[in-house]
Amino acid sequence: MAAVLDTKSQYTCVLSIVYGNRYDAGFVRLIMLSRDIHRNHKMPTASKPGRRGRPTGRAVLTPQDWFNAATDAILEGGFDQLRVLPLAKRLKVTRGSFYWHFEDLPQFIRQFLDQWQAQRMKGLRYWQPGLDPQLSPEQEVERVLLLMFEGPAVEFKRMKVEFAIRDFAQRDLYARDIVAAVDEARVEQTARLLEPLVADGSARGMAMIQYATVLGSVLLFRGQLGGERALQTIRQQWQALLQKPKVVTEHADTGAKAR
Incomplete structure (x- = not known):
């Protein structure tokens, strides 16, 4: 019974038949090494594709990156600057990155x-009545007025974006509802703040006047030469107006006691 030859012997027999004696042991080892390399080599497999259109590298952005770019565009030219291609160029990516996060431009604007x-x-949490229990109603109004006229909420860039949104709301129903909800919340909270200082039933009306005064003053004077001084003057005059009824009452009470 023929013995089973090992791999090296098999190669030696084959080489003897093909080449006769014109080979050496080194040649056999070279042939076997080539075989082992070929056997152990793993063919590359195709990686599983990710979601179609998934951006890579610099294009991997978050929705917030697009919102920030939109803010910059609005500051430069209003809502008319919100277009997919200009925003993509601003971020130095292709439009595919935009459509990875948003279905279309209207959806993007709604989310913005x-x-x-x-x-x-x-931001309204800073206007809440009773935020500091140690302050009197007059002091609390003074604190909030300072925030409304001169605080970070009315910083020039923020207000420029807000006024652009208000302008857009004149021709877009979704934006109109958003602005109306913000206005209502601001007026309602201001009314609760003013209620201890004004006549019964007049808190909401006074709150609307105060809110309109703040927005109008910021629109007219913020960023203008001497604007900060003008805003300070308006704030002080409005604060004095709110305190005036109490002063009159105190004088009346003093006169009554004197008589």
Whole structure:
């Protein structure tokens, strides 16, 4: 019974038949090494494709990156600057990155407005009545007026974006509802703040006057030469107006006691 030859012997037999004696042991080892390399080599397998259109490298952006780019565009030219291609060029990516996050431009604008509303609502926590229990109603109004006229909420860039949104709301129903919700929340909270200082039933009306005064003053004077001084003067005059009824009452009470 023929013995089973090992691999090296098999190669030696084959080489003897083909080449006769014109080979050496080194040649056999070379042939075997080539075989082992070929056997152990793993062919590359195709990686599983990710989601179609998934951007890579610099194009891997978040929705917030696009919202920030939109804010910059609005500051430069209003809502008319919100177009997919210009925003993509601003971020140095292709439009595919935009459509990875958003279905279309209208959806993007709605989400941008939703975020603006959420941020404005969050900012109202600084206007809350009773935030500092140690302050009197007059002191609390003074604190809030300082924020409304001169605080970070009315910083020039923020207000420029807000006025652009208000302009857009004149021709877009979704934006109009967003602005209306923010206005209502601001007026309602201001009314609760003013209620201890004004006549019964007049808190909401006074709150609307105060709110309109703040927006109008910021629109007219913010960023203008001497504007900060003008805003300070308006704030002080409005604060004095709110305190005036109490002063009159105190004088009346003093006169009554003297008589």
